[in-house]
Amino acid sequence: MKRLLLERISDDGVQTLxxxxxxxxxxxxxxxxxxLELPWKRNLQNVSCIPPGTYTVKKRTSAKFKNHFHITGVEGRAYILIHAGNYYTEIRGCVMVGMGLKEKNGDGRMDLHDSRTALGKLLKQCPDEFELEIINGFAIKN
Structure with a gap:
């Protein structure tokens, strides 16, 4: 069965790449x-990325995000999504995807680009339900 692996590379206290x-x-x-995710802040709602672990993900549609993914089974959290977006200021605990990183808005932080393209490719490749494993890379200290 197809599955996803998210490896977190850096967490600077403001955003996680x-x-x-x-x-x-x-x-x-x-x-x-x-x-692009929020930094680790003890899994607090709306200000933290979710803990490393293995989760079930389901395709979902909503008026706000259109077609996207719902990460289920996150203890103490609800409606953690994988969706399109560009800046860490657009995230409330979800995971945003993009085709690359570059500084776009003048704040000195890396932003995603071609996010809708990345999400579209992901939607085509993934089944309606699958497994996501999240791991912290060697540079992540939490």
């Missing part, structure tokens, strides 16, 4: 993109 890999049945990467 990472890579999201679509893995095949042999755990080989078929495709990857960049991610």
């Amino acid at each position: 990472g890579r999201l890999f679509v893995l095949d049945n042999d755990d080989m990467s078929e495709w990857d993109c960049d991610t």
Whole structure:
């Protein structure tokens, strides 16, 4: 069964950058993109990324985010999504995806670009329900 692996690369206390890999049945990467999340703040609602772990993800549609993904089973949290967006200021605990990182808005922080493209590719590659594993890379200290 296809699954995703999100490896968090850096957390500067303001935002967390990472890579999201679509893995095949042999755990080989078929495709990857960049991610942007909030920093780790003890899993607090609306201000923190979610803890590392393995979660079930389901495709979902809403008026605000259109087609996206819902990460389920996050203890103490609800409606953690994978959706399009560019800046850490647009996140309330979710995971945003993009085709690359660059500073766009003059705040000196890396932002996502081509986010809708990345989300569209992810939606095409993933089944209606699948597993997501989140790990902290060696540079993450929490």
